[in-house]
Amino acid sequence: MFKRLLIILLLLCSPISALAGADNKTQLTPKEGAHQFPFFDYLTPVWSYNGQVPGPTLRARAGTTLVVDVNNQLKEATSVHWHGLRIDNAMDGVPGVTQEPIKPGERFTYRLRLEEAGTFWYHPHLNAGEQLERGLKGVLIVEEQEKLPFSQDVVWLLDDWRLRKDGTIYPYFNTRHDLMHDGRWGNAITINGKVKPTLTVTPGERIRLRIINGANARIFAGSLAGLPMQVIAVDGRPVSTFFPFDHFILSPGNRVDLDITIPDDAGGRIFQFEDRFTRRPHVLGKIKVRDEKPHKTPQFAPPKAKGFIPAEIFEELPVTKTWDLNAVRGGRFGIGWAMNRRLWPTADKADFKLGKPVKIRFINSSSRLHPMHIHGAFFRVLEVNGQPDVELFTRDTVLVGPRESIVIGLIPEHEGIWVAHCHIQSHADAGMMTSIKVDKK
Numbered sequence: 399m400f401k402r403l404l405i406i407l408l409l410l411c412s413p414i415s416a417l418a419g420a421d422n423k424t425q426l427t428p429k430e431g432a433h434q435f436p437f438f439d440y441l442t443p444v445w446s447y448n449g450q451v452p453g454p455t456l457r458a459r460a461g462t463t464l465v466v467d468v469n470n471q472l473k474e475a476t477s478v479h480w481h482g483l484r485i486d487n488a489m490d491g492v493p494g495v496t497q498e499p500i501k502p503g504e505r506f507t508y509r510l511r512l513e514e515a516g517t518f519w520y521h522p523h524l525n526a527g528e529q530l531e532r533g534l535k536g537v538l539i540v541e542e543q544e545k546l547p548f549s550q551d552v553v554w555l556l557d558d559w560r561l562r563k564d565g566t567i568y569p570y571f572n573t574r575h576d577l578m579h580d581g582r583w584g585n586a587i588t589i590n591g592k593v594k595p596t597l598t599v600t601p602g603e604r605i606r607l608r609i610i611n612g613a614n615a616r617i618f619a620g621s622l623a624g625l626p627m628q629v630i631a632v633d634g635r636p637v638s639t640f641f642p643f644d645h646f647i648l649s650p651g652n653r654v655d656l657d658i659t660i661p662d663d664a665g666g667r668i669f670q671f672e673d674r675f676t677r678r679p680h681v682l683g684k685i686k687v688r689d690e691k692p693h694k695t696p697q698f699a700p701p702k703a704k705g706f707i708p709a710e711i712f713e714e715l716p717v718t719k720t721w722d723l724n725a726v727r728g729g730r731f732g733i734g735w736a737m738n739r740r741l742w743p744t745a746d747k748a749d750f751k752l753g754k755p756v757k758i759r760f761i762n763s764s765s766r767l768h769p770m771h772i773h774g775a776f777f778r779v780l781e782v783n784g785q786p787d788v789e790l791f792t793r794d795t796v797l798v799g800p801r802e803s804i805v806i807g808l809i810p811e812h813e814g815i816w817v818a819h820c821h822i823q824s825h826a827d828a829g830m831m832t833s834i835k836v837d838k839k
């Protein structure tokens with residue numbers, strides 16, 4: 399009797415996510431809200447998930463299903479896309495492709511079967527240039543079946559905002575200036591909605607720092623000088639070989655997971671997290687080490703990529719599809735961003751077979767930046783400017799620089815229609831999007 403009671407008690411106390419296969423349920427309500435920036439004495443009107451900027455960090459375990467009930471309380475239609483997740487196509491959140499827009503006052507339930515652990519994020523895929531910029535985005539963490547024994551698991555969602563002196567968000571989106579350049583770069587950078595926040599740690603601690611670039615257009619080159627660390631995952635997937643963080647370019651959409659060990663003798667020190675992408679480096683945040691006796695550093699090896707795409711598969715393979723990226727006249731804004739001179743939705747689309755390796759070449763014929771993102775897949779960079787340049791990890795978003803040409807290898811693993819687009823929202827809104835249809839043989 400006592401034993402049975404104990405089992406019932408244990409079951410009641412265990413978190414739902416610990417039960418294999420059980421559903422986690424949560425709710426996201428896109429709605430208007432307000433956010434406090436430190437520059438103003440008053441609140442800035444934003445659009446938010448559940449009244450929070452950024453939206454809540456959702457956590458669920460790999461192998462489970464996360465059910466997200468979205469209740470649209472905005473005055474316009476929206477959707478939620480789960481950046482980087484390989485899920486059922488119908489759950490991908492792209493209006494006009496995988497679902498109808500969620501109209502004001504309507505609901506949509508996303509059922510996300512979580513295949514692999516990693517760092518992902520969510521945001522609207524409709525009027526994205528405006529909806530993301532007004533604050534609609536959040537992080538989704540898929541946890542390993544067995545949690546890694548890091549001392550702290552920290553999420554840093556990078557974003558930037560274009561704010562006016564009166565404390566409001568600059569209300570003109572996809573302007574001529576944004577379209578002629580690399581989209582909308584803000585004048586205020588935040589981490590988790592805060593300006594230059596400080597993360598407090600203890601000597602000896604081992605920190606998993608998940609950095610996500612959720613900005614509309616700004617590109618970051620993060621640096622945390624002085625701290626021993628390695629990149630253990632890129633775009634939500636473990637890398638095949640750990641490598642240093644410096645010089646990793648974080649385009650909108652990209653994520654890195656860092657494994658940072660706080661040195662035993664670092665008590666009382668402050669380390670700066672800087673962005674070095676633009677000409678003048680600037681501080682985005684700080685890591686402050688308590689002046690305390692060191693903790694014992696957890697000893698373990700983070701996982702390395704299983705099922706990594708071997709580059710040899712692609713060696714003899716001709717390029718399956720080439721997309722030329724450039725500006726054209728026309729489209730909704732008079733300036734269109736095109737793939738093979740065509741604008742979404744009359745795009746030059748692709749058809750791939752399930753499980754059959756393909757090579758895609760992006761040629762940037764423009765002098766602007768185009769971080770190209772493919773939904774529902776990960777890929778490996780194989781060549782840059784005609785030279786072999788095989789990366790030690792896979793991605794779902796790759797920056798194609800001015801006049802640059804990049805070849806990627808990909809094995810379609812999920813049936814459906816998956817969009818591929820520039821993650822500079824203004825470029826995508828101006829037409830730089832296509833779709834890939836993945837069919838069975």
Ligand SMILES: [Cu+2]
Nearest residue numbers: 767768820825
């Ligand atoms: Cu672009």
